[in-house]
Amino acid sequence: MSVECDSLSYPCFDYHEHVHGHGGRTSCIEGHAHLHPGVTGPPQPAEGSHIHDIRGMTTFDDGHTHAYFAVTGPAVPLPGGYHTHYVSFETNVVDGHRHRVMGFVDPSTR
Numbered sequence: 249m250s251v252e253c254d255s256l257s258y259p260c261f262d263y264h265e266h267v268h269g270h271g272g273r274t275s276c277i278e279g280h281a282h283l284h285p286g287v288t289g290p291p292q293p294a295e296g297s298h299i300h301d302i303r304g305m306t307t308f309d310d311g312h313t314h315a316y317f318a319v320t321g322p323a324v325p326l327p328g329g330y331h332t333h334y335v336s337f338e339t340n341v342v343d344g345h346r347h348r349v350m351g352f353v354d355p356s357t358r
Contacts (some may be wrong), residue, residue, distance in 0.1 A: 269286070270302060270335065274339065282307050286304040288333075299333065301317070321336075324352070336348075
C-alpha cells in the first residue's frame with residue numbers, strides 16, 4: 249500500500265510487496281510467437297505516480313528466445329482500489345527479427 253513519506257513529495261511503497269505479474273504472447277513474426285511470463289521490478293517514483301521495470305526472456309520457440317527490458321507507463325487506476333500499468337516494447341533482435349509486446353500488467357492493490 250502506498251503511504252506518504254515525511255521527507256518526500258511522492259508516494260512510497262513496500263518494495264517487497266508491490267510488483268505486478270505480466271504475461272502474454274508476443275506479436276507473430278516469421279510464422280511464430282513467444283510467451284513472456286514474469287514479474288515486474290519494484291515501483292519507482294515517476295511524475296506523481298510510479299513505474300516498474302519489466303525485463304526477462306521469452307519462451308524458447310522456433311529455435312530461439314528473445315530478451316527484453318522496458319519500463320511500464322504510470323499507474324492506471326481501476327475500480328476497488330486496484331491499478332495496472334500499460335506496457336509497449338520490442339524484444340531484442342534474434343535471427344534477424346524482433347517481436348512486439350503491448351498490453352497491461354496484472355492489477356495490484358498496493
